[in-house]
Amino acid sequence: MGKSVCFDVLGTCFSFEAAIDAIEDRLGPRLKAIGVDPKTLFFSWFYAAQRDFTYTSVVGAYTPIAEVLKHTLKRACYIVDLPREQAPTEDDIAAVMKAVTSLKPRPGLKKCFDGLRTAGWEVYGVTNGGKETSLNYYRLADIALEPDHLLSCDDVGAAKPDFRVYTTANKHLTFQGVSDAEGDRWFVAAHAWDLIAARKTGFKTAYLGDEEHDAVPEIFGQFDLYLEGMEDLLEKLKNLD
Structure with missing residues (x-):
């Protein structure tokens, strides 16, 4: 993969x-x-x-x-x-x-997920939320996400940004046969605190400014991508070498 x-x-x-x-x-x-x-x-x-x-x-x-x-x-x-x-x-x-338990998707989320998959990307979720509640968000938004493509902190027994969550995600990606070549594994979040842990465990990082509006690089450092929304994310990931 x-x-x-x-x-x-x-x-x-x-x-x-x-x-x-x-x-x-x-x-x-x-x-x-x-x-x-x-x-x-x-x-x-x-x-x-x-x-x-x-x-x-x-x-x-x-x-x-x-x-x-x-x-x-x-x-x-x-x-x-x-x-x-x-x-x-x-x-x-x-x-x-x-x-x-009934949150609505960010604008362009379905287009982003569908477009990434069409471009050959494997799409996963890693969440602080409960697994069934999170899977239901995607169902309500008419977005396909299989249970083995969603990792909940409840599965790990640790809250993000505990490194165990991200290392478990990495191990699961390896088990699923996903490439672990340099630059092939990305983590997307609207929270800088989430991405610093992802970065330290080997992920490339993409920051969405929808919630915090300021990535505060003085504290969290630089991420690999800064995005204005899901459609921007889709285009930038598709155009990676």
């Missing part, structure tokens, strides 16, 4: 608008009263959950990210000064978590 590309899933392949909209629907008036918008609450919640997901993994107490998210939404609301008597109810939390 020829070249391969591993995609991060949450925030890279699928955007968070559905979850932000659910927060607006369930908590909007309560948040407006304290001057907090749903997008700000979402990302303060999600980034703190990613931190806790990673830190619990570091100390040997790995917990699936969906569980971390479910149990920390109230805390996120308290941190932005939502009164406790207005905290999310169990129904509110369930509605937001349902939206988290």
Whole structure:
């Protein structure tokens, strides 16, 4: 087999608008009263959950990210000064978590996956999210992705950016017969912290600016490609020597 590309899933392949909209629907008036918008609450919640997901993994107490998210939404609301008597109810939390399992694809994602495969690339996913939830994102987007082409951190028992996730991905690619020649294995993410670990484990790296909007090279160094979106990624990967 020829070249391969591993995609991060949450925030890279699928955007968070559905979850932000659910927060607006369930908590909007309560948040407006304290001057907090749903997008700000979402990302303060999600980034703190990613931190806790990673830190619990570091100390040997790995917990699936969906569980971390479910149990920390109230805390996120308290941190932005939502009164406790207005905290999310169990129904509110369930509605937001349902939206988290129904994220929509980034523009051009299907065209990118289909185009890469047509050009002879093997396409994989490597995600902090649960395996079945992540596979369902692709099903809902009408994008084919076989279970053996998706690695979840739950399978490894470690959170990205733990090197074990990327070395496991590399071993799986080798098992699948994917080329390990210099420059043949790529990792795509919308998070610089994800790509520094991928780079250190031998992947070429491609940064999508959809979520962070700034790769902060002063901290994370230089990546091999910087992209404006999925169609830009498709064209640049197809044109590699």
